[in-house]
Amino acid sequence: MPTPHIDASHPDQIAKTVLMPGDPLRAKYIAENFLENVEQFNETRGMLGFTGTYKDKQVSVMGSGMGIPSAGIYYSELFDFYDVDCIIRIGSIGAMQEDINLKDIVVATAAHTDSNIFNGYFGNTRFAPTPDFDLIFDAKQKSDELGLTTHFGTVKSSDEFYGNEEEIYFDRLRHFGVLGAEMETAALYLLAQKFKKRSLGIYTVSDNIVTQEADPAKERETGYTQMMELALEIAPQ
Known part of the structure; x- marks a missing residue:
C-alpha cells in the first residue's frame, strides 16, 4: 500500500x-548511530525513512521536509494510511528569548501559527x-x-523562513x-x-533571533545528539 510519498x-x-526531523540526512544519521537492525522503508523524493530498534523497542525515523505543507503530507499519510500511533518531531529552533542558549532543548507545550491552512479547518477561530x-x-x-537544559513552553510555527514580520509583533510574541x-x-x-x-x-x-548567535549547518545535521537521545528514550512502544 505505498502512498504517493x-x-x-x-x-x-x-x-x-x-521520530521526524525536517532533514532526511538527520534521519539517516539517527538510524546509523542510534538504531540496530535497521531497514530502510522510504526514499521517494529523497525523504529517507528507516525502522530499527533502540533498547529493544521498535522505532522509525523519517524526514518531513521544511514547512507545514510538506510536513503535513507525511504526518497525514503516516497517521492515516500506516496507522502510526505517535510522531515526535525532532528539529532545530530559533530561540526568541535572550536567556535561551545555543544547544539548549525546547519542548513545545502548544504551537501558534500564521498558516492559512488552519483557516480551512476553523475559519476565524484561532485554534x-x-x-x-x-x-x-x-x-x-x-x-x-539526563541533566539536560530544557525549556517548556509555546512556539511559533511560521509559514515563511525569510519572513517580514513587523517588529511589534515579534516583540509581542516575546513578551x-x-x-x-x-x-x-x-x-x-x-x-x-x-x-x-x-x-x-x-x-x-x-540560533537565537535576539542575540544573532547561530550554529553552522553541519552541526544541525549531526550534532544535536541530546535531543535525539531524549526523543528515543521517551518514544512509546
Missing part, C-alpha cells in the same frame, strides 16, 4: 512511533493545537534524569513568552488531534 508496502514496515500531555511529562522526567520559531509543529499537533494520535515537538536551539 512513502514507499512502504505494508504498515508493519513502519514502527508505531516515528491552538497541543501535544500529548503524557509525552510532555515523560520528556520533563527524562530531561531531568507573551513564546520560546522560539520553527516551521512544522502546529501541523503535527493539529493532525495528531484530527486522527486521535499522539505527538510532541522537541527541538535543539540552533
Whole structure:
C-alpha cells in the first residue's frame, strides 16, 4: 500500500512511533548511530525513512521536509494510511528569548501559527493545537534524569523562513513568552488531534533571533545528539 510519498508496502514496515526531523540526512544519521537492525522503508523524493530498534523497542525515523505543507503530507499519510500511533518531531529552533542558549532543548507545550491552512479547518477561530500531555511529562522526567537544559513552553510555527514580520509583533510574541520559531509543529499537533494520535515537538536551539548567535549547518545535521537521545528514550512502544 505505498502512498504517493512513502514507499512502504505494508504498515508493519513502519514502527508505531516515528521520530521526524525536517532533514532526511538527520534521519539517516539517527538510524546509523542510534538504531540496530535497521531497514530502510522510504526514499521517494529523497525523504529517507528507516525502522530499527533502540533498547529493544521498535522505532522509525523519517524526514518531513521544511514547512507545514510538506510536513503535513507525511504526518497525514503516516497517521492515516500506516496507522502510526505517535510522531515526535525532532528539529532545530530559533530561540526568541535572550536567556535561551545555543544547544539548549525546547519542548513545545502548544504551537501558534500564521498558516492559512488552519483557516480551512476553523475559519476565524484561532485554534491552538497541543501535544500529548503524557509525552510532555515523560520528556520533563527524562530531561531531568539526563541533566539536560530544557525549556517548556509555546512556539511559533511560521509559514515563511525569510519572513517580514513587523517588529511589534515579534516583540509581542516575546513578551507573551513564546520560546522560539520553527516551521512544522502546529501541523503535527493539529493532525495528531484530527486522527486521535499522539505527538510532541522537541527541538535543539540552533540560533537565537535576539542575540544573532547561530550554529553552522553541519552541526544541525549531526550534532544535536541530546535531543535525539531524549526523543528515543521517551518514544512509546
